[in-house]
Amino acid sequence: MLLCDIGNSNANFLDxxxxxxxxxxxxLEFKNEQKIFYINVNEHLKEHLKNQKKFIxxxxxxxxDTIYQGLGIDR
Structure with missing residues (x-):
């Protein structure tokens, strides 16, 4: 299973x-054959990710239960 944490500067993977x-x-150039399960806090990538069939x-x-919008739980 390939997990990905997408931030504003980097995308961190655990394979x-x-x-x-x-x-x-x-x-943005990364290609992979397996499904990638991700969490994203980068607003600029939302549309790009929606168009990627292998990204879940x-x-x-x-x-x-937090005051932060989205999954910025690390704040």
């Missing part, structure tokens, strides 16, 4: 026990 980071520019948005599956 089994392997961790790697891509800049947003690199992320995890946000609808979580609800945190």
């Amino acid at each position: 089994d026990n392997k961790y790697f980071t891509l800049s947003i520019d690199q992320f 948005n995890l946000e609808p599956y979580f609800l945190f």
